[in-house]
Amino acid sequence: MNPGRLRHRITLQRFTKARNDFGEVIEEWEELGKCWAEVKPVNGKETFVAQQFVAQSTHEVWMRFxxxxxxxxxxxxxxxxxxxxxxPIDIGGRGRQLKLLCRQVGF
Structure with missing residues (x-):
């Protein structure tokens, strides 16, 4: 892996559910951390779903494992x-480089 290509600062998040003091379920995105990565737009397309056009953009995110x-x-x-x-794909299966295949949500 060429570390010079990891020039984009990204934030990783995980969806969590917890209960507050009143017993209500709180759903939120918890930050796992920030790291350097390479974000590459790979493909863009529009599909016709439920009688409307839906735009999808596919990205690859390359980062340390x-x-x-x-x-x-x-x-x-x-x-x-x-x-x-x-x-998430462990490139080479050696725990050194991770490739994330992603879909952009909204615009």
Whole structure:
């Protein structure tokens, strides 16, 4: 991995549920941490779903390996875009480099 390519500061988040003092369920995104990564837009397309056009943008996020990343987590990129993690891939299976296949949420 070329560390010079990790030039984007990203935030990793995980969806959590907890109960407050009144017993109400609070759902929020908890920050797992910030790290340096390379965010690359890979594909963009529009699909026709439920009689309306839905735009999807697919990204790859390359970063140093972390074993705590799940497919249900999300990334906030250096522009403030929200990227849902669809698949985390351990490149080479050696625990050195992680590639996240993501889908942009909203615009």
């Amino acid at each position: 972390r074993k705590d990343i799940k497919a249900s987590d999300r990334v906030i990129d250096h522009h403030g875009n929200v990227l849902e993690i669809k698949t």
